[in-house]
Amino acid sequence: MSTENISTVYGREEFKRVDVGAVMREGHPDISDGDQLIVELVAKRRQAAGRPLTVIDVGSGSGVLSELIAQRLPDCRVIANEIAPNPARQARERLAPHPRAEVFTESFTEWKEPLDVIISWGSHHHLPHSHLQHVRDLLTEGGVLILGDEFCPEYCTDENAERLRNAEVIELGGGYLLASAEEIEAYREHGTVPEWSRDLEDRRRRTLWNWYKFVIDYAIERGYWQVAIAEMQITKDDMVTSFEEEHKLSPLIVEHELAVHGFEQAAKHVIGERPAELQSFFVYEFVPAAGSADADADR
Ligand SMILES: C[S@@+](CC[C@H](N)C(=O)[O-])C[C@H]1O[C@@H](n2cnc3c(N)ncnc32)[C@H](O)[C@@H]1O
Structure with a gap:
Protein backbone atom coordinates (compact mmCIF):
# COMPACT_ATOMS: atom_id res chain seq x y z
CA MET A 1 0.00 0.00 0.00
CA TYR A 155 -20.18 -14.47 -4.10
CA CYS A 156 -18.99 -17.35 -1.92
CA THR A 157 -20.57 -20.72 -2.60
CA ASP A 158 -21.53 -23.05 0.27
CA GLU A 159 -18.32 -24.91 -0.44
CA ASN A 160 -16.28 -21.70 -0.10
CA ALA A 161 -18.09 -20.89 3.13
CA GLU A 162 -17.22 -24.31 4.51
CA ARG A 163 -13.58 -23.84 3.53
CA LEU A 164 -13.52 -20.48 5.33
CA ARG A 165 -15.12 -21.94 8.46
CA ASN A 166 -12.29 -24.46 8.65
CA ALA A 167 -9.49 -21.99 7.86
CA GLU A 168 -7.26 -20.87 10.71
CA VAL A 169 -5.53 -18.34 8.51
CA ILE A 170 -6.58 -16.45 5.42
CA GLU A 171 -4.45 -14.20 3.29
CA LEU A 172 -4.52 -12.61 -0.14
CA GLY A 173 -1.69 -13.60 -2.46
CA GLY A 174 -1.59 -11.34 -5.52
CA GLY A 175 -5.32 -10.76 -4.91
CA TYR A 176 -6.18 -14.48 -4.67
CA LEU A 177 -7.65 -15.82 -1.46
CA LEU A 178 -5.49 -18.42 0.28
CA ALA A 179 -7.04 -20.35 3.16
CA SER A 180 -4.37 -22.53 4.75
CA ALA A 181 -0.74 -22.30 5.83
CA GLU A 182 0.17 -24.75 2.99
CA GLU A 183 -1.53 -22.59 0.35
CA ILE A 184 0.17 -19.47 1.66
CA GLU A 185 3.57 -21.16 1.61
CA ALA A 186 3.05 -22.55 -1.91
CA TYR A 187 2.08 -19.10 -3.16
CA ARG A 188 5.07 -17.43 -1.50
CA GLU A 189 7.56 -20.02 -2.74
CA HIS A 190 6.26 -20.82 -6.24
CA GLY A 191 3.46 -18.32 -6.94
CA THR A 192 1.00 -21.24 -7.01
CA VAL A 193 -2.69 -20.30 -6.81
CA PRO A 194 -5.17 -23.09 -5.99
CA GLU A 195 -7.89 -23.85 -8.55
CA TRP A 196 -10.73 -23.11 -6.08
CA SER A 197 -9.25 -19.67 -5.49
CA ARG A 198 -9.04 -18.89 -9.24
CA ASP A 199 -12.72 -19.87 -9.54
CA LEU A 200 -13.59 -17.65 -6.59
CA GLU A 201 -11.78 -14.69 -8.19
CA ASP A 202 -13.78 -15.26 -11.36
CA ARG A 203 -17.00 -15.16 -9.30
CA ARG A 204 -15.80 -11.99 -7.55
CA ARG A 205 -15.20 -10.19 -10.84
CA ARG A 206 -18.55 -11.21 -12.34
CA THR A 207 -20.44 -10.19 -9.18
CA LEU A 208 -18.56 -6.88 -9.07
CA TRP A 209 -19.33 -6.15 -12.70
CA ASN A 210 -23.05 -6.58 -12.03
CA TRP A 211 -22.81 -4.28 -8.97
CA TYR A 212 -20.79 -1.55 -10.71
CA LYS A 213 -23.17 -1.52 -13.68
CA PHE A 214 -25.99 -0.82 -11.20
CA VAL A 215 -23.98 1.95 -9.46
CA ILE A 216 -22.98 3.63 -12.73
CA ASP A 217 -26.53 3.47 -14.13
CA TYR A 218 -27.82 4.91 -10.83
CA ALA A 219 -25.43 7.87 -11.17
CA ILE A 220 -26.15 8.49 -14.85
CA GLU A 221 -29.93 8.31 -14.38
CA ARG A 222 -29.59 11.11 -11.81
CA GLY A 223 -27.13 13.15 -13.88
CA TYR A 224 -24.07 12.61 -11.63
CA TRP A 225 -21.43 12.25 -14.33
CA GLN A 226 -18.47 12.73 -11.99
CA VAL A 227 -19.69 9.83 -9.88
CA ALA A 228 -20.24 7.70 -12.99
CA ILE A 229 -16.75 8.46 -14.33
CA ALA A 230 -15.10 7.88 -10.95
CA GLU A 231 -16.95 4.56 -10.66
CA MET A 232 -15.84 3.48 -14.13
CA GLN A 233 -12.24 4.01 -13.03
CA ILE A 234 -12.87 2.24 -9.73
CA THR A 235 -14.42 -0.66 -11.65
CA LYS A 236 -11.25 -1.07 -13.67
CA ASP A 237 -9.05 -0.85 -10.56
CA ASP A 238 -11.15 -3.45 -8.78
CA MET A 239 -11.18 -5.88 -11.71
CA VAL A 240 -7.38 -6.06 -11.70
CA THR A 241 -6.90 -8.97 -9.33
CA SER A 242 -3.50 -7.86 -8.07
CA PHE A 243 -4.38 -4.18 -7.46
CA GLU A 244 -4.35 -4.12 -3.66
CA GLU A 245 -5.60 -0.58 -3.14
CA GLU A 246 -9.04 -1.34 -4.59
CA HIS A 247 -10.08 -4.89 -3.87
CA LYS A 248 -13.62 -5.45 -2.65
C1 LIG B 1 -13.28 5.19 -0.21
S1 LIG B 1 -12.35 6.38 0.60
C2 LIG B 1 -13.30 6.57 2.05
C3 LIG B 1 -14.41 7.55 1.96
C4 LIG B 1 -14.70 8.28 3.24
N1 LIG B 1 -14.64 7.42 4.41
C5 LIG B 1 -16.02 9.00 3.20
O1 LIG B 1 -16.80 8.85 4.14
O2 LIG B 1 -16.25 9.76 2.26
C6 LIG B 1 -10.94 5.57 1.28
C7 LIG B 1 -9.92 6.56 1.83
O3 LIG B 1 -8.93 5.87 2.60
C8 LIG B 1 -7.74 6.61 2.50
N2 LIG B 1 -6.63 5.78 2.99
C9 LIG B 1 -6.03 4.75 2.33
N3 LIG B 1 -5.04 4.22 3.09
C10 LIG B 1 -5.04 4.90 4.26
C11 LIG B 1 -4.26 4.80 5.46
N4 LIG B 1 -3.30 3.90 5.58
N5 LIG B 1 -4.52 5.66 6.48
C12 LIG B 1 -5.51 6.58 6.36
N6 LIG B 1 -6.28 6.73 5.25
C13 LIG B 1 -6.05 5.90 4.21
C14 LIG B 1 -7.69 6.95 1.02
O4 LIG B 1 -6.82 8.02 0.73
C15 LIG B 1 -9.16 7.27 0.71
O5 LIG B 1 -9.43 8.64 0.78
Whole structure:
Protein backbone atom coordinates (compact mmCIF):
# COMPACT_ATOMS: atom_id res chain seq x y z
CA MET A 1 0.00 0.00 0.00
CA SER A 2 1.55 3.26 -1.05
CA THR A 3 1.33 5.94 1.62
CA GLU A 4 0.53 8.59 -0.98
CA ASN A 5 -2.31 6.49 -2.37
CA ILE A 6 -2.31 8.58 -5.54
CA SER A 7 -3.16 5.64 -7.78
CA THR A 8 -6.81 5.35 -6.74
CA VAL A 9 -9.35 7.95 -7.90
CA TYR A 10 -9.14 9.75 -4.56
CA GLY A 11 -5.67 11.03 -5.37
CA ARG A 12 -5.96 11.58 -9.13
CA GLU A 13 -5.37 14.95 -10.71
CA GLU A 14 -8.79 15.21 -12.41
CA PHE A 15 -10.54 14.91 -9.04
CA LYS A 16 -8.35 17.53 -7.38
CA ARG A 17 -11.03 20.19 -7.38
CA VAL A 18 -13.88 17.79 -6.72
CA ASP A 19 -15.11 16.94 -3.22
CA VAL A 20 -15.53 13.26 -4.07
CA GLY A 21 -16.99 12.49 -0.62
CA ALA A 22 -19.71 15.12 -1.02
CA VAL A 23 -20.77 14.15 -4.57
CA MET A 24 -20.79 10.45 -3.66
CA ARG A 25 -23.44 11.23 -1.01
CA GLU A 26 -25.75 12.38 -3.77
CA GLY A 27 -24.94 10.28 -6.80
CA HIS A 28 -24.05 6.89 -5.24
CA PRO A 29 -26.53 4.56 -3.54
CA ASP A 30 -26.46 3.83 0.20
CA ILE A 31 -23.60 6.08 1.38
CA SER A 32 -25.65 8.79 3.08
CA ASP A 33 -27.90 6.16 4.71
CA GLY A 34 -24.72 4.59 6.09
CA ASP A 35 -23.62 8.00 7.46
CA GLN A 36 -26.87 8.34 9.41
CA LEU A 37 -26.61 4.83 10.82
CA ILE A 38 -22.98 5.27 11.92
CA VAL A 39 -23.71 8.61 13.62
CA GLU A 40 -26.51 6.87 15.56
CA LEU A 41 -24.22 4.00 16.58
CA VAL A 42 -21.57 6.42 17.89
CA ALA A 43 -24.21 8.49 19.71
CA LYS A 44 -25.47 5.34 21.47
CA ARG A 45 -21.91 4.50 22.53
CA ARG A 46 -21.43 8.05 23.85
CA GLN A 47 -24.62 7.76 25.88
CA ALA A 48 -23.70 4.34 27.28
CA ALA A 49 -20.17 5.48 28.22
CA GLY A 50 -21.43 8.56 30.06
CA ARG A 51 -18.34 10.51 29.00
CA PRO A 52 -16.97 12.15 25.86
CA LEU A 53 -15.35 9.64 23.50
CA THR A 54 -12.29 9.77 21.28
CA VAL A 55 -13.37 8.75 17.79
CA ILE A 56 -11.23 8.26 14.70
CA ASP A 57 -12.60 8.12 11.15
CA VAL A 58 -9.92 6.12 9.29
CA GLY A 59 -9.70 7.03 5.60
CA SER A 60 -12.10 9.90 6.23
CA GLY A 61 -11.91 11.28 2.69
CA SER A 62 -13.09 14.88 2.78
CA GLY A 63 -14.51 14.44 6.28
CA VAL A 64 -18.26 14.33 5.61
CA LEU A 65 -18.94 11.65 8.23
CA SER A 66 -16.44 13.18 10.69
CA GLU A 67 -18.33 16.45 10.50
CA LEU A 68 -21.71 14.77 11.06
CA ILE A 69 -20.29 13.14 14.22
CA ALA A 70 -18.70 16.41 15.39
CA GLN A 71 -22.04 18.20 14.92
CA ARG A 72 -24.03 15.53 16.72
CA LEU A 73 -21.52 14.96 19.55
CA PRO A 74 -19.69 18.27 20.10
CA ASP A 75 -18.00 17.10 23.33
CA CYS A 76 -16.31 14.13 21.60
CA ARG A 77 -12.83 14.36 20.10
CA VAL A 78 -13.17 13.47 16.41
CA ILE A 79 -10.08 12.70 14.34
CA ALA A 80 -10.46 12.59 10.56
CA ASN A 81 -7.57 10.44 9.34
CA GLU A 82 -6.74 10.83 5.66
CA ILE A 83 -3.46 10.39 3.81
CA ALA A 84 -4.36 11.69 0.34
CA PRO A 85 -3.56 15.43 0.16
CA ASN A 86 -6.71 16.65 -1.67
CA PRO A 87 -9.36 15.11 0.57
CA ALA A 88 -7.23 15.85 3.68
CA ARG A 89 -7.25 19.55 2.74
CA GLN A 90 -11.01 19.42 2.16
CA ALA A 91 -11.50 17.70 5.53
CA ARG A 92 -9.46 20.41 7.25
CA GLU A 93 -11.67 23.12 5.74
CA ARG A 94 -14.86 21.24 6.56
CA LEU A 95 -13.86 20.61 10.19
CA ALA A 96 -12.42 24.07 10.92
CA PRO A 97 -15.60 25.29 12.70
CA HIS A 98 -15.54 22.29 15.08
CA PRO A 99 -13.10 22.88 17.97
CA ARG A 100 -12.93 19.20 19.08
CA ALA A 101 -12.30 17.92 15.54
CA GLU A 102 -8.90 17.56 13.87
CA VAL A 103 -7.25 16.00 10.81
CA PHE A 104 -4.44 13.43 11.02
CA THR A 105 -2.66 13.04 7.68
CA GLU A 106 -0.30 10.15 8.33
CA SER A 107 -1.21 6.54 7.78
CA PHE A 108 -3.57 5.13 10.44
CA THR A 109 -0.81 2.84 11.74
CA GLU A 110 1.12 5.98 12.81
CA TRP A 111 -1.64 7.03 15.23
CA LYS A 112 -0.52 6.03 18.73
CA GLU A 113 -3.15 7.28 21.20
CA PRO A 114 -5.97 5.15 22.65
CA LEU A 115 -9.33 5.27 20.87
CA ASP A 116 -12.87 4.51 22.04
CA VAL A 117 -14.39 4.24 18.58
CA ILE A 118 -12.52 3.38 15.41
CA ILE A 119 -14.60 3.90 12.28
CA SER A 120 -13.63 2.66 8.89
CA TRP A 121 -16.33 3.74 6.46
CA GLY A 122 -15.63 2.70 2.89
CA SER A 123 -11.97 2.29 3.80
CA HIS A 124 -11.45 -1.32 4.82
CA HIS A 125 -10.91 -2.52 1.26
CA HIS A 126 -8.24 0.17 0.76
CA LEU A 127 -6.25 -0.49 3.93
CA PRO A 128 -3.37 -2.90 4.38
CA HIS A 129 -4.77 -5.98 6.10
CA SER A 130 -2.18 -5.58 8.88
CA HIS A 131 -4.09 -2.54 10.21
CA LEU A 132 -6.41 -4.81 12.23
CA GLN A 133 -3.68 -5.56 14.75
CA HIS A 134 -3.22 -1.81 15.22
CA VAL A 135 -6.97 -1.40 15.79
CA ARG A 136 -6.84 -3.96 18.58
CA ASP A 137 -3.77 -2.35 20.15
CA LEU A 138 -5.44 1.07 20.35
CA LEU A 139 -9.01 0.23 21.40
CA THR A 140 -9.84 1.18 24.97
CA GLU A 141 -11.74 -1.19 27.30
CA GLY A 142 -15.27 -1.38 25.88
CA GLY A 143 -14.09 0.19 22.61
CA VAL A 144 -15.52 -0.72 19.22
CA LEU A 145 -14.50 -0.97 15.59
CA ILE A 146 -17.35 0.24 13.38
CA LEU A 147 -16.54 -1.23 10.00
CA GLY A 148 -18.86 -0.14 7.24
CA ASP A 149 -17.98 -0.76 3.66
CA GLU A 150 -19.04 -1.17 0.08
CA PHE A 151 -18.39 -4.89 -0.22
CA CYS A 152 -18.55 -7.01 -3.27
CA PRO A 153 -22.05 -8.55 -2.96
CA GLU A 154 -21.75 -12.10 -1.60
CA TYR A 155 -20.18 -14.47 -4.10
CA CYS A 156 -18.99 -17.35 -1.92
CA THR A 157 -20.57 -20.72 -2.60
CA ASP A 158 -21.53 -23.05 0.27
CA GLU A 159 -18.32 -24.91 -0.44
CA ASN A 160 -16.28 -21.70 -0.10
CA ALA A 161 -18.09 -20.89 3.13
CA GLU A 162 -17.22 -24.31 4.51
CA ARG A 163 -13.58 -23.84 3.53
CA LEU A 164 -13.52 -20.48 5.33
CA ARG A 165 -15.12 -21.94 8.46
CA ASN A 166 -12.29 -24.46 8.65
CA ALA A 167 -9.49 -21.99 7.86
CA GLU A 168 -7.26 -20.87 10.71
CA VAL A 169 -5.53 -18.34 8.51
CA ILE A 170 -6.58 -16.45 5.42
CA GLU A 171 -4.45 -14.20 3.29
CA LEU A 172 -4.52 -12.61 -0.14
CA GLY A 173 -1.69 -13.60 -2.46
CA GLY A 174 -1.59 -11.34 -5.52
CA GLY A 175 -5.32 -10.76 -4.91
CA TYR A 176 -6.18 -14.48 -4.67
CA LEU A 177 -7.65 -15.82 -1.46
CA LEU A 178 -5.49 -18.42 0.28
CA ALA A 179 -7.04 -20.35 3.16
CA SER A 180 -4.37 -22.53 4.75
CA ALA A 181 -0.74 -22.30 5.83
CA GLU A 182 0.17 -24.75 2.99
CA GLU A 183 -1.53 -22.59 0.35
CA ILE A 184 0.17 -19.47 1.66
CA GLU A 185 3.57 -21.16 1.61
CA ALA A 186 3.05 -22.55 -1.91
CA TYR A 187 2.08 -19.10 -3.16
CA ARG A 188 5.07 -17.43 -1.50
CA GLU A 189 7.56 -20.02 -2.74
CA HIS A 190 6.26 -20.82 -6.24
CA GLY A 191 3.46 -18.32 -6.94
CA THR A 192 1.00 -21.24 -7.01
CA VAL A 193 -2.69 -20.30 -6.81
CA PRO A 194 -5.17 -23.09 -5.99
CA GLU A 195 -7.89 -23.85 -8.55
CA TRP A 196 -10.73 -23.11 -6.08
CA SER A 197 -9.25 -19.67 -5.49
CA ARG A 198 -9.04 -18.89 -9.24
CA ASP A 199 -12.72 -19.87 -9.54
CA LEU A 200 -13.59 -17.65 -6.59
CA GLU A 201 -11.78 -14.69 -8.19
CA ASP A 202 -13.78 -15.26 -11.36
CA ARG A 203 -17.00 -15.16 -9.30
CA ARG A 204 -15.80 -11.99 -7.55
CA ARG A 205 -15.20 -10.19 -10.84
CA ARG A 206 -18.55 -11.21 -12.34
CA THR A 207 -20.44 -10.19 -9.18
CA LEU A 208 -18.56 -6.88 -9.07
CA TRP A 209 -19.33 -6.15 -12.70
CA ASN A 210 -23.05 -6.58 -12.03
CA TRP A 211 -22.81 -4.28 -8.97
CA TYR A 212 -20.79 -1.55 -10.71
CA LYS A 213 -23.17 -1.52 -13.68
CA PHE A 214 -25.99 -0.82 -11.20
CA VAL A 215 -23.98 1.95 -9.46
CA ILE A 216 -22.98 3.63 -12.73
CA ASP A 217 -26.53 3.47 -14.13
CA TYR A 218 -27.82 4.91 -10.83
CA ALA A 219 -25.43 7.87 -11.17
CA ILE A 220 -26.15 8.49 -14.85
CA GLU A 221 -29.93 8.31 -14.38
CA ARG A 222 -29.59 11.11 -11.81
CA GLY A 223 -27.13 13.15 -13.88
CA TYR A 224 -24.07 12.61 -11.63
CA TRP A 225 -21.43 12.25 -14.33
CA GLN A 226 -18.47 12.73 -11.99
CA VAL A 227 -19.69 9.83 -9.88
CA ALA A 228 -20.24 7.70 -12.99
CA ILE A 229 -16.75 8.46 -14.33
CA ALA A 230 -15.10 7.88 -10.95
CA GLU A 231 -16.95 4.56 -10.66
CA MET A 232 -15.84 3.48 -14.13
CA GLN A 233 -12.24 4.01 -13.03
CA ILE A 234 -12.87 2.24 -9.73
CA THR A 235 -14.42 -0.66 -11.65
CA LYS A 236 -11.25 -1.07 -13.67
CA ASP A 237 -9.05 -0.85 -10.56
CA ASP A 238 -11.15 -3.45 -8.78
CA MET A 239 -11.18 -5.88 -11.71
CA VAL A 240 -7.38 -6.06 -11.70
CA THR A 241 -6.90 -8.97 -9.33
CA SER A 242 -3.50 -7.86 -8.07
CA PHE A 243 -4.38 -4.18 -7.46
CA GLU A 244 -4.35 -4.12 -3.66
CA GLU A 245 -5.60 -0.58 -3.14
CA GLU A 246 -9.04 -1.34 -4.59
CA HIS A 247 -10.08 -4.89 -3.87
CA LYS A 248 -13.62 -5.45 -2.65
CA LEU A 249 -14.24 -8.80 -1.02
CA SER A 250 -17.47 -10.48 0.01
CA PRO A 251 -18.97 -9.86 3.47
CA LEU A 252 -18.39 -13.49 4.46
CA ILE A 253 -14.68 -13.26 3.68
CA VAL A 254 -14.26 -10.01 5.62
CA GLU A 255 -16.22 -11.44 8.57
CA HIS A 256 -13.84 -14.35 8.56
CA GLU A 257 -10.82 -12.08 8.25
CA LEU A 258 -11.95 -10.20 11.36
CA ALA A 259 -12.51 -13.47 13.23
CA VAL A 260 -9.01 -14.76 12.48
CA HIS A 261 -7.64 -11.41 13.68
CA GLY A 262 -9.36 -11.88 17.04
CA PHE A 263 -12.55 -9.83 16.65
CA GLU A 264 -16.05 -10.78 17.64
CA GLN A 265 -19.01 -9.54 15.60
CA ALA A 266 -21.25 -7.61 18.02
CA ALA A 267 -23.72 -6.46 15.33
CA LYS A 268 -24.28 -6.48 11.58
CA HIS A 269 -26.46 -3.86 9.89
CA VAL A 270 -27.61 -4.05 6.28
CA ILE A 271 -28.04 -0.86 4.26
CA GLY A 272 -30.46 -0.79 1.35
CA GLU A 273 -33.05 -3.41 0.59
CA ARG A 274 -32.15 -5.17 -2.62
CA PRO A 275 -31.71 -8.72 -3.85
CA ALA A 276 -28.50 -10.38 -2.64
CA GLU A 277 -26.61 -9.77 -5.91
CA LEU A 278 -27.03 -6.01 -5.40
CA GLN A 279 -26.56 -5.98 -1.63
CA SER A 280 -23.21 -4.33 -1.13
CA PHE A 281 -23.32 -2.07 1.95
CA PHE A 282 -23.01 -3.50 5.45
CA VAL A 283 -21.99 -1.86 8.72
CA TYR A 284 -20.50 -4.06 11.43
CA GLU A 285 -19.68 -3.45 15.07
CA PHE A 286 -16.66 -5.53 16.05
CA VAL A 287 -15.12 -5.88 19.50
CA PRO A 288 -11.95 -7.71 20.49
CA ALA A 289 -12.84 -11.33 21.23
CA ALA A 290 -12.27 -12.40 24.83
CA GLY A 291 -8.76 -13.80 25.29
CA SER A 292 -7.70 -12.79 21.78
CA ALA A 293 -5.06 -10.16 22.63
CA ASP A 294 -2.22 -12.21 21.16
CA ALA A 295 -4.05 -13.79 18.24
CA ASP A 296 -1.82 -12.12 15.64
CA ALA A 297 1.34 -12.22 17.70
CA ASP A 298 0.98 -16.02 18.00
CA ARG A 299 1.09 -16.59 14.27
C1 LIG B 1 -13.28 5.19 -0.21
S1 LIG B 1 -12.35 6.38 0.60
C2 LIG B 1 -13.30 6.57 2.05
C3 LIG B 1 -14.41 7.55 1.96
C4 LIG B 1 -14.70 8.28 3.24
N1 LIG B 1 -14.64 7.42 4.41
C5 LIG B 1 -16.02 9.00 3.20
O1 LIG B 1 -16.80 8.85 4.14
O2 LIG B 1 -16.25 9.76 2.26
C6 LIG B 1 -10.94 5.57 1.28
C7 LIG B 1 -9.92 6.56 1.83
O3 LIG B 1 -8.93 5.87 2.60
C8 LIG B 1 -7.74 6.61 2.50
N2 LIG B 1 -6.63 5.78 2.99
C9 LIG B 1 -6.03 4.75 2.33
N3 LIG B 1 -5.04 4.22 3.09
C10 LIG B 1 -5.04 4.90 4.26
C11 LIG B 1 -4.26 4.80 5.46
N4 LIG B 1 -3.30 3.90 5.58
N5 LIG B 1 -4.52 5.66 6.48
C12 LIG B 1 -5.51 6.58 6.36
N6 LIG B 1 -6.28 6.73 5.25
C13 LIG B 1 -6.05 5.90 4.21
C14 LIG B 1 -7.69 6.95 1.02
O4 LIG B 1 -6.82 8.02 0.73
C15 LIG B 1 -9.16 7.27 0.71
O5 LIG B 1 -9.43 8.64 0.78
